[in-house]
Amino acid sequence: MKASIITVGDEILIGQVIDTNSAWLGGELNQLGVDVVEILSVSDKAAAITGALDRAFGISDVIIMTGGLGPTKDDITKKTIADYFGVEMYFDDATYDKIKALFERFGRTMTDMHKVQCYMPINATLLNNDMGTAPGMMFTKGEKLLFSMPGVPFEMKYIFENGIKPVLHARNEGKSYVFHKTIMTSGIGESFIAEKVEHISDGFPEGLSLAYLPSLGSVRLRITGKGTRPDIKDDVLRYAGIIEKEVSKYVYGYDNEALESAIKRHFDKLGWTLATAESCTGGYLSHKLTSIPGSSSYFQGGVVSYSNELKMKLLGVKKETLESHGAVSEQTVIEMANGARKLNDASVGIGISGIAGPDGGTPEKPVGTIWYAIALPDGTTHAHLLKATKDRGKNIEYTATMVMSRLLSLI
Amino acid sequence: MKASIITVGDEILIGQVIDTNSAWLGGELNQLGVDVVEILSVSDKAAAITGALDRAFGISDVIIMTGGLGPTKDDITKKTIADYFGVEMYFDDATYDKIKALFERFGRTMTDMHKVQCYMPINATLLNNDMGTAPGMMFTKGEKLLFSMPGVPFEMKYIFENGIKPVLHARNEGKSYVFHKTIMTSGIGESFIAEKVEHISDGFPEGLSLAYLPSLGSVRLRITGKGTRPDIKDDVLRYAGIIEKEVSKYVYGYDNEALESAIKRHFDKLGWTLATAESCTGGYLSHKLTSIPGSSSYFQGGVVSYSNELKMKLLGVKKETLESHGAVSEQTVIEMANGARKLNDASVGIGISGIAGPDGGTPEKPVGTIWYAIALPDGTTHAHLLKATKDRGKNIEYTATMVMSRLLSLI
Numbered sequence: 001m002k003a004s005i006i007t008v009g010d011e012i013l014i015g016q017v018i019d020t021n022s023a024w025l026g027g028e029l030n031q032l033g034v035d036v037v038e039i040l041s042v043s044d045k046a047a048a049i050t051g052a053l054d055r056a057f058g059i060s061d062v063i064i065m066t067g068g069l070g071p072t073k074d075d076i077t078k079k080t081i082a083d084y085f086g087v088e089m090y091f092d093d094a095t096y097d098k099i100k101a102l103f104e105r106f107g108r109t110m111t112d113m114h115k116v117q118c119y120m121p122i123n124a125t126l127l128n129n130d131m132g133t134a135p136g137m138m139f140t141k142g143e144k145l146l147f148s149m150p151g152v153p154f155e156m157k158y159i160f161e162n163g164i165k166p167v168l169h170a171r172n173e174g175k176s177y178v179f180h181k182t183i184m185t186s187g188i189g190e191s192f193i194a195e196k197v198e199h200i201s202d203g204f205p206e207g208l209s210l211a212y213l214p215s216l217g218s219v220r221l222r223i224t225g226k227g228t229r230p231d232i233k234d235d236v237l238r239y240a241g242i243i244e245k246e247v248s249k250y251v252y253g254y255d256n257e258a259l260e261s262a263i264k265r266h267f268d269k270l271g272w273t274l275a276t277a278e279s280c281t282g283g284y285l286s287h288k289l290t291s292i293p294g295s296s297s298y299f300q301g302g303v304v305s306y307s308n309e310l311k312m313k314l315l316g317v318k319k320e321t322l323e324s325h326g327a328v329s330e331q332t333v334i335e336m337a338n339g340a341r342k343l344n345d346a347s348v349g350i351g352i353s354g355i356a357g358p359d360g361g362t363p364e365k366p367v368g369t370i371w372y373a374i375a376l377p378d379g380t381t382h383a384h385l386l387k388a389t390k391d392r393g394k395n396i397e398y399t400a401t402m403v404m405s406r407l408l409s410l411i
Numbered sequence: 412m413k414a415s416i417i418t419v420g421d422e423i424l425i426g427q428v429i430d431t432n433s434a435w436l437g438g439e440l441n442q443l444g445v446d447v448v449e450i451l452s453v454s455d456k457a458a459a460i461t462g463a464l465d466r467a468f469g470i471s472d473v474i475i476m477t478g479g480l481g482p483t484k485d486d487i488t489k490k491t492i493a494d495y496f497g498v499e500m501y502f503d504d505a506t507y508d509k510i511k512a513l514f515e516r517f518g519r520t521m522t523d524m525h526k527v528q529c530y531m532p533i534n535a536t537l538l539n540n541d542m543g544t545a546p547g548m549m550f551t552k553g554e555k556l557l558f559s560m561p562g563v564p565f566e567m568k569y570i571f572e573n574g575i576k577p578v579l580h581a582r583n584e585g586k587s588y589v590f591h592k593t594i595m596t597s598g599i600g601e602s603f604i605a606e607k608v609e610h611i612s613d614g615f616p617e618g619l620s621l622a623y624l625p626s627l628g629s630v631r632l633r634i635t636g637k638g639t640r641p642d643i644k645d646d647v648l649r650y651a652g653i654i655e656k657e658v659s660k661y662v663y664g665y666d667n668e669a670l671e672s673a674i675k676r677h678f679d680k681l682g683w684t685l686a687t688a689e690s691c692t693g694g695y696l697s698h699k700l701t702s703i704p705g706s707s708s709y710f711q712g713g714v715v716s717y718s719n720e721l722k723m724k725l726l727g728v729k730k731e732t733l734e735s736h737g738a739v740s741e742q743t744v745i746e747m748a749n750g751a752r753k754l755n756d757a758s759v760g761i762g763i764s765g766i767a768g769p770d771g772g773t774p775e776k777p778v779g780t781i782w783y784a785i786a787l788p789d790g791t792t793h794a795h796l797l798k799a800t801k802d803r804g805k806n807i808e809y810t811a812t813m814v815m816s817r818l819l820s821l822i
Contacts, residue, residue, distance in 0.1 A: 013447040015438030016624060018431055022452070027426030036424040037459065041433070041450035048448070055466065180425070191482045191524045198484070211455070212483045213422050214563070222427070256427065276715070282701025283694030286715045290693025293769050293803055301721040304687070304697045304713035306706075310755060314714075314725065344721060358704050387517060391542070392704055394565050 001172045003029050004056035005039045008049055008067035008077050009151060012041045021066050021156055028160060032168050033178045034062065035226065044068055049080045053146070061144055062168065064160075067151035069117075069134040077148060078137070082121035085139065089119040092126070099133045127163030131155040136163050145171075179225045179233040181240040184257055185250040186218040186405035193219055196246045200239065207232055208239060216394070217401030218259065221247075252408045259404040260288045260295075266411055267298035267348075272377065275344035276302035277315050277336040279327065280354040280370060285400045300344040305336070315339025315351075328353050328365055330373070330383045337373040337381055348411070349375040350403060354386070356395045368395060372403050374410055382410060412583050414440050415467035416450045419460055419478035419488050420562060423452045432477050432567055439571060443579050444589030444637065445473065455479055460491045464557070472555055473579065475571075478562030480545040482524045488559060489548070493532035496550065500530040503537065510544045538574030542566040547574050556582075590636045590644040592651040595668055596661040597629040597816035604630055607657045611650065618643055619650060627805070628812030629670065632658075663819050670815040671699045671706075677822055678709035678759075683788065686755035687713035688726050688747040690738065690764040691781060696811045711755040716747070726750025726762075739764050739776055741784070741794045748784040748792055759822070760786040761814060765797070767806045779806060783814050785821055793821060 005025050011017040022039045029036050037059055042048040049068070056063045068077030082089055096118040103110045117133055120126065127136030132150060136159035139146040147164050149156045185193065190212045201210035207227035213220040223240045225232035244251055253262045267274060276286050286302035289295055303314050308327060311317040317335040325331045336351025354370025361367035368388035375381040386402055388395040416436050422428040433450045440447050448470055453459040460479070467474045479488030493500055507529040514521045528544055531537060538547030543561060547570035550557040558575050560567045596604065601623045612621040618638035624631040634651045636643035655662055664673045678685060687697050697713035700706055714725050719738060722728040728746040736742045747762025765781025772778035779799035786792040797813055799806040 012434070013437050013450065014441040015434040015436070016622070018429065018434040019450075020429055023423070023426040023429040025426070026424050030425040037454060038463075039424060039430075039450075039452035043448060051470075052449075059462075182427075189519075191522055194483045194524060195522060201484075209485075211421060211485045212481070213427065214481065220427075222422070224421075278694075281698075282706070282710075283689075283697030283713055283715065284702075286694030287692075287698045287807075290715070290717065291695075291804060291807065295693070296717050299693075299717055301717045302694055302715035303725075304694065304701070304715070306701065306710050306712045307755065310712040313754075343724075344718070389542070391565065393702060394542070396698075396702065 001034045001062060001168070001176060002037050002060040003034045003062040003064060004060040005036060006049075006052045006056055006063060006065040007039070007041045007151065008044060008065065009041075010044050013043055021151060021153060024153070024157065025064055025066075025160065028165065029064070029168070030178055030180070032165065033172050033176050034168060035176070035178065044076060046076060046080045046083070049077060050084055053081075053084055057141060057144060057146075063144070063146045064164070065146065065148045066156050069148065069150045078119070078121065081137070081139065081146070081148060085121065085123055085141075087121050087123045090122050092118050092120045095120070095126070095135060102133065127159050129155055129159050131158045135159075138163070138167070174230075176228055177225070177230060177232050179236045181223045181236050182255045183221040183223075183240060183244055183247070183251055184218065184253040184255075184262075185221065185247055186252055186259060186401070187409060188219065188247065188250045190214040190219050193221065193247055193250070197221070197243050200243055200246065204239060205235055208235055210243070216398050217405055220256070249409075252405070258292070259401065259408065260292050262408055263289065263404060264292050264295055264298060266408065270347075270411065272347035272411070273298050273300050273344070274348045274350070275300045275340040275346035277311075277340035277349065277351045278302060278304050279306060279311070279336075279352060280356040281352050281396050281399050282306070284396050285350070285352065285403060288400055288404070300346045303340060303343070311336065314343060316342065326365070328355055328369060328371055330371055330385070333371040333373040334375075334381050334383050337375040341375045347377045348407070350407070351375075352399060352403060354388075354395070354399065356392045357390050358392055370395065370399050372399065372406075374403075374407055376410065382406075412445045412473060412579070412586070413448050413471045414445045414473040414475060415471040416447060417460075417463045417467055417474060417476040418450070418452045418562065419455060419476065420452075421454050424454055432562060432564060435564070435568065436475055436477075436571065439576070440475070440579070442589070442591060443576065444583050444587055445579060455485050455487060457487060457491045457494070460488060461495055464492075464495055468552060468555060468557075474555070474557045475575070476557065476559045477567050480559065480561045482528050482544070489530070489532065492548070492550065492557070492559060496532065496534055496552075498532050498534045501533050502526075503529050503531045506531070506537070506546060513544065538570050540566055540570050542569040546570075549574070549578070587637065587639055588641060588643050590647045592634045592647050593666050594632040594634075594651060594655050594658070594662055595629065595664040595673075596632065596658055597663055597670065597812070598820060599630065599658070599661045601625040601630050604632065604658055604661075608632070608654050611654055611657065615650060616646055619646055621654070627809045628816055631667070663816070669703070670812065670819065672703050673819055674700065674815060675703050675706055675709060677819065681758075681822065683758035683822070684709050684711050684755070685759045685761070686711045686751040686757035687761045688722075688751035688763070689713060689715050690717060690722070690747075691767040692763050692807050692810050693717070693767075695807050696761070696763065696814060699811050699815070711757045714751060714754070722747065725754060727753065737776070739766055739780055739782055741782055741796070744782040744784040745786075745792050745794050748786040752786045758788045759818070761818070762786075763810060763814060765799075765806070765810065767803045768801050769803055781806065781810050783810065783817075785814070785818055787821065793817070
């Protein structure tokens with residue numbers, strides 16, 4: 001079963017709003033084994049909506065549409081769909097009663113504007129929306145289905161879960177299967193992974209495919225199985241296992257787990273604690289680590305030691321070290337990592353110091369020169385040099401990713 | 412000038428990645444006066460890409476395409492475009508030399524796979540990409556333009572800024588004028604601003620419009636002038652001045668200046684320094700502040716004191732305070748702010764402690780209870796309570812924004 005997603009609203013086209021609804025719907029449909037072939041974002045104009053419907057009905061069995069169902073003048077989706085099907089609108093008393101009750105509950109008075117929301121195309125099957133005033137709608141066109149929902153994410157999700165998912169599930173059952181397995185790697189580039197695993201994907205059976213999804217410092221490998229065979233899942237898992245063996249050194253998790261989440265998982269398992277001392281990353285590493293719920297189970301604390309004074313005072317970095325080697329040096333980050341460990345009485349300490357840019361570089365230490373060290377419970381400290389770019393934001397993100405990746409491979 | 416945005420990649424359709432590129436591009440094109448009529452996300456399949464190109468060339472003057480330019484087998488955009496135009500590919504020596512130099516700098520060897528990246532359609536004008544290995548490409552089809560870029564956001568942004576924006580700007584110049592002036596406010600809600608300024612926008616001359624762009628803790632007011640009058644800019648600036656007068660108390664900058672950038676500007680002007688002590692925000696505030704180039708001019712350092720031990724040891728928070736009031740309390744953040752100030756010998760100190768969630772709340776202090784304090788050079792300390800949501804990521808971002816906004820209004 002093929003699906004198109006259509007999102008309606010000028011706010012998406014002018015970049016005022018990031019379309020997160022489509023990604024959520026894509027994930028849900030994919031789980032149901034429905035193949036999303038296209039996402040289309042169009043303006044709040046009747047011609048644009050009609051054009052999108054024509055295109056989507058041409059290539060898909062199911063259309064999921066969000067947006068343009070509100071009470072204001074720019075919300076024209078409902079009227080446009082009625083015109084598209086050439087049907088009249090009727091006043092739906094049940095919707096009126098529901099909106100009225102909702103407004104009474106919040107002590108507000110219903111206006112004429114809200115009465116507009118009670119008119120429905122006569123060929124619509126209404127889908128309950130307990131999260132807002134506009135119900136979802138289902139339409140049929142021959143064998144094909146069109147669903148229309150409000151664009152507000154929690155209303156959209158409610159209607160999909162309760163009104164759309166069961167319908168699609170029943171339609172698709174036993175017809176087609178989609179299954180994904182994603183292997184999360186870090187510390188190796190996309191092309192180097194490809195060299196190692198391409199011979200495997202070249203021998204994939206019908207219906208299986210491999211995608212490389214690189215981001216700063218990490219690459220996801222997604223094995224997808226699509227088809228009418230109920231046992232496609234077994235194939236995906238079997239080949240995922242074979243691929244994983246080839247790159248096992250670099251695998252830190254599965255199915256979109258973040259590095260910071262894998263770190264928490266490992267530290268919790270080991271009963272270890274962690275402390276950080278950051279200079280050029282300015283707290284970004286501790287932010288990433290603490291963005292995971294419950295990270296206080298292992299994360300003790302961090303110091304953002306921008307000044308040399310703080311490096312000496314809190315982390316015990318020696319004045320001689322700073323004077324003879326400089327703040328951005330192997331020696332300094334080793335002392336920072338050990339200082340962070342000691343200060344927090346933690347199992348593991350991390351120290352980072354570098355020139356994030358865009359200014360502050362020298363011929364010997366150009367912008368992008370970044371040292372980091374990881375001090376382990378066994379007393380060893382592992383220092384590494386990163387050669388990053390001239391872009392400050394990218395360097396900060398890249399460093400945090402590389403440090404987390406290295407930490408995972410060490411523990 | 413009308414534009415279509417096409418993003419290529421199964422990862423978008425299955426919801427593995429949220430398409431942020433389109434929103435960014437939509438915002439940029441809008442600033443240039445280019446009208447984005449459709450965003451289309453399609454699969455990594457030749458037929459899907461070709462179908463999208465047909466549609467976009469049919470309705471738009473300019474197509475901006477991202478994704479599918481990497482070195483692996485699932486990256487087929489380049490070959491598909493060459494086939495679409497019916498042209499051959501050539502081996503581009505300049506691209507080869509650039510990738511080779513890049514790899515040498517990082518001490519890696521180029522593989523055959525990277526050589527694939529050097530083949531270009533003969534009708535492509537290459538656009539420099541200093542952020543990665545795949546250059547952008549420009550194609551013409553009659554009067555129409557097609558641009559293709561990698562999907563990695565910072566590469567895409569670099570190519571757009573340097574290779575595409577100037578071309579589109581030149582094309583559109585003298586034909587229609589678009590001018591924006593954005594007033595950055597914080598500490599006041601969208602609807603309260605609207606009450607104050609709506610009577611002004613109601614009297615706008617032809618071609619002027621006002622948009623409210625709310626984000627967590629701040630609202631941007633964008634005055635846009637569009638039309639064929641070259642003097643539309645004067646109207647925009649005049650009305651921006653009138654609007655600013657009505658909300659001057661809440662204005663902290665212009666034209667998308669970030670709060671953290673405005674803070675650096677003010678601190679540098681005053682010759683002041685800043686230090687932070689963060690608990691629940693986990694380093695996110697210091698990360699935001701240090702994301703601005705040159706922030707070491709005023710930012711001294713920060714402590715991420717997740718543990719109570721660190722709060723006492725480094726910041727001098729009293730044991731009695733923690734015992735009688737708790738770590739999340741007015742008294743604790745006041746001591747943290749003053750402790751941060753003292754530890755770093757800084758002009759201003761900030762202390763933050765709260766329950767970011769999703770767990771850890773109590774009936775008296777539910778998830779989202781967040782205290783912060785700002786200690787000023789005059790010896791006063793200003794403490795505030797935030798009541799945020801149950802969403803950890805949102806709470807961290809909201810808190811950092813509110814603290815920065817409050818800091819700006821205090822100094």
